[in-house]
Amino acid sequence: MALEYGFMVNALAASILAAIACGIIGVYVVVKRIVFISGGISHASFGGIGLGYFLGIEPVLCVIPFGIASALVIGEVRRRTLLSEDTAIGVIWAMGMALGIMLIALTPGYAPDLLSYLFGNILMVSRSTLWVMLALDMIIVTVVWLLYKEFLAITFDEEFATVIGIPTHKLYLVLLCLIALTVVMLIRVVGVILVIALLTIPAAASRRLTNDLRKMMGLSILFAALFSTTGLYLSYLFDLPSGSTIVLVSGVVFLLVSLTSPGHSFKY
C-alpha cells in the first residue's frame, strides 16, 4: 500500500516531526493568546522563501534566519514603538509576503513549487529536509525543557514575572524564535498560509481534555500527529491536496471535540 513509496515514508516521518514541534509550541501560542503574532511570523517568513529562490538556495534554509528576524522585529516593536502591537504585526505580515512575491518575480525563470510553500506539499519532503526537521525538533524540545518554568511564569503573568526579576522580554523573544522555527517545519506540511491551523487546533483541542500544561503538550502532539497522518492518508486515497486535507481534518475533529467534551467551556 501507500508505504511502498519512499515519498510516503518521508511524508509520514515529516508529519510526526512537525507534530512534535507544533504540539509543544502551539500550546504556548494558544494559552498566551499570541495567535495573531504567530500568523504574522509565518506569513512574513514567505519573504525568506522568496529570498531562497532569488539567491538560488534551498528556500527552507532561508526561512530559518528570515523567520527568526521577523520574530525579533515583532517582539521588539511590541516593546518600543508607539504603534499598537496588532497594527505593527499587520504591517510586518503583509510586507514579508510582498517581499517574497517581489523576489520571486525578480528571479529569472519559473518558480515550480511556489504553491507548495503557500499551501504545503508534504509529499515533496526530501531526506535532507527530514534531518533539518529533526534538528529543529531537538532545539525546540531542549529549550522548552530548560525554560519550562520561566515560560510558564511569563505566559501566565508577564507583569508579575517582570516585577520579581525574571528577564521577561528576552524570554519572550526566545519563545517567538521557537515559534519561527516551528513555522519553518510546518511550511512543508501545510504551507505558510495554513500554518496557523496546526499551531492552534491541536493545542486548543487538548485544552478541552486537561488542565495541566505538560499534559496539554503531550496530547497536542498526539492530536497533531493524528490529524496530519489521517489527512495525509485521505489525500493519498482520494488524490486531494495534502495541506488542505490535513487542515480540514483538524478542523472537523476540533469541532467534534468542542461539541462533545464534558462540561468544559474553555474559551480558546
Next chain:
Amino acid sequence: MTQNIKIREIQEMQAIVKEVISLRNVSVHYGDLPVLENVSLSIYMHDFLGIIGPNGGGKTTLLKVILGLVKPDSGKVSVFGGDPLQNRRYIGYVPQHRLFDPNFPISVRDVVLTGRARHALFRRYTNHDKKTARSALEMVGMLPLEDRQIGRLSGGQQQRVFIARALAAEPGVLLLDEPAAGIDTCVQAEFYELLGRLKQKMAIVMVSHDITAVSVYVSKIACLNQKLFYHDSKELLAEDLEAAYQCPVDVIAHGIPHRVLREH
C-alpha cells in the same frame, strides 16, 4: 565641610533603614494628561497604608511607578533605598485578580511557585522553593485546594492565591491593587484580618476605591486624585476628601479607633 557630608550620609542611611518606599515630587503624564502631580510619600516598615481615591485618580499608576513599570516624568522614586528596577524584586505585588485569564491551564500550586521563579531562575525548583510556596499557601489557608486549576476558585480564593504567590517571593512590602473588588463582604473581613497579621512582618500598601472597607482595617490612610493627600496618619481631613473627590464625601465614623475624620 566633609563632616557635614558625612552627617548627611548617616542621616540618609537612617532614612533608608526606616523607609521602605519613598516618592519625592513624582509626576506622571500620559500624553498631555496629568495622572500624578507632585506626589510625595514615605512608607515605613509595618505600615498598613490604604490609598483611596476615585476611579481614574491614578491609584494603579502610583503602584506601577513604585514597581518601576511606569517611569515618572519628574521626581525620585526609591524602593528599599535604591532604584525600583533593581529592588522591585523585594516587593510582593498582588495585581487585580480580575485581570487574569481564568482559563489558563495552571494549578494553584504552580501559580504560587512562580513567586519563586526568580530564586530558581534557569534551574529547577529546590525543596526549599517548594517548602516556601507551601507555607505561603498554608498562611492564606489555600493549601487544601493546591491541585485546583486557578479558574475553578471563587474570586476571594483566587485573591488569596495571588497573595500567596507574592509571599512566596519573601517580600519586604506587599502592594495590593483593589484586593477587595469582587469579593463578598463577609469574606472581605477575613481577608483584611489576614493582611493585619501579615503587617507584623512587612509593610502593606493597598489601593482601593472603597473608602469604608479600607478605613476600618488600615493603620494609615491617604487619598489620591492626581494629588496625594496624606498626613502619615489615619486621619484625613474632610477638605482633603472633598478636594480629591471634588464633591462632598460622607464618611461613616467608626468610633475613635477606626475614625477617618478628625473630631470636629
